[in-house]
Amino acid sequence: MHDLKTLRLERLREEHIPAILQIEKVANGAPWSERSFRNELSHPHGVFFTALLEGKVVGYGGVWLLVDEAHITTVAVEETLRRNGIGRRIMLDLLKAAKERGMTCSTLEVRAGNVGAIKLYEGLGYAVTATRKGYYPDNKEDAVVMWMYELDKWEPPIR
Template identity: 45%
Template sequence: MDVIIRPMRKEDVEEVLEIEKLSFSTPWSKEAFISEVTKNSCAKYIVAEVDNKIVGYGGFWVVVDEGHITNIAVHPEYRSKGIGSKIMEGLIDLAKKNGITAMTLEVRESNITAQHLYAKYGFRQLGRRKGYYQDNNEDAIIMWKYDL
């Protein structure tokens, strides 16, 4: 499968929103994604494309010299095919190009699959946010990668 990683554009938002809704119990709004790609100069987003179809995306905010990963998702029909790995590689590469020296993210305590993906790229569990997720009061695991 040929996966193309490229910057997210405003015209990608509808497809991204579909993946967002299929992936998260409290999805971001269309307006939030449009704002991220058109107005937020600190936001950096990419998409994964297969046969001209967006099958995943990810993004982070540049905070001084750190990258705070905001979201990563892969369409359910394309999971377990290495696309999450390609998105992570794309985000790390983009972070390096933007002078980022460390990256962080929060992940649901129950999302073991995502935790394994992040660990594969050198992210380590270094904290916890109690009751972080509003939909079910689940804790978030805070992960960091310092060796970019």
């Protein structure tokens, strides 16, 4: 278990992107391009956080705020540092940021086989509401759609 006392979350900055791309290659079967991350630097409806441990980029996650809905766009943690609570912390900060900005619900899609991520989201208050057959183009995997209603009343779950 790593000591997360020095974990910091910052809004995405240009200098984080090279390290994010390295993590993304490993974390995502259909990796985002450099351009996609760059778009998050100035996305009018986006909040994107980089997680830094002792100054090193170890994870990231983003949300789009669409009217009243917080759509989680991505979350990933450097492979060797998983299961230390970093992904959960990124999600908590994204949800807090969305709630502060007046969002009342949150949704995301996740690969049906991504049991760990589904468990993480369920632990935060999301529930599976639907499946999209063959949603992911790289391997035709189904997507599970998850929703959290009443984000306006949501509080970070106590562990």
